Amino acid sequence: MTDCLFCKMVSAEIKADVVYENDNVLAFQDINPQAPVHFLVVPKRHISTINDLTDADTELVGQLFLAAKEVATKLGVAEEGYRTVMNCNALAGQSVFHIHLHVLAGRPMLWPPG
Numbered sequence: 001m002t003d004c005l006f007c008k009m010v011s012a013e014i015k016a017d018v019v020y021e022n023d024n025v026l027a028f029q030d031i032n033p034q035a036p037v038h039f040l041v042v043p044k045r046h047i048s049t050i051n052d053l054t055d056a057d058t059e060l061v062g063q064l065f066l067a068a069k070e071v072a073t074k075l076g077v078a079e080e081g082y083r084t085v086m087n088c089n090a091l092a093g094q095s096v097f098h099i100h101l102h103v104l105a106g107r108p109m110l111w112p113p114g
């Protein structure tokens with residue numbers, strides 16, 4: 001999608017601080033980190049929200065979590081723990097409409113989240 005921030009990061013039109021990449025997935029540092037570790041994992045293909053996922057995306061969604069685990073391990077926070085969050089639509093706080101898995105670590109996480 002031409003007018004999508006994360007599509008532009010996938011195509012390198014906008015520079016991302018990339019921490020992981022494979023054929024289907026890109027992970028990069030969040031520009032406004034909410035924890036000492038905060039990166040985002042996105043599919044390279046544009047999908048606006050969780051509501052737009054189909055059965056054909058089952059493998060792709062799994063790859064988002066496998067990438068999260070890989071990067072968390074590389075950054076040394078996997079054993080200590082980390083939180084994954086994917087917001088869906090405005091009420092949940094989604095502001096970029098290209099699905100992304102937040103991965104946060106390095107501080108205690110509160111529950112329930114705000």
Ligand code: AMP
Pocket residue numbers: 005029030031032033087093094095096097
């Ligand atoms: P959400 O509010 O769940 O849609 O999350 C969007 C996330 O994208 C926020 O955590 C932002 O800080 C992050 N973000 C926005 N613009 C950029 C950017 N140019 N590079 C990296 N992260 C970004």
Ligand code: ZN
Pocket residue numbers: 001004005006007008045046047097098
């Ligand atoms: Zn996009």
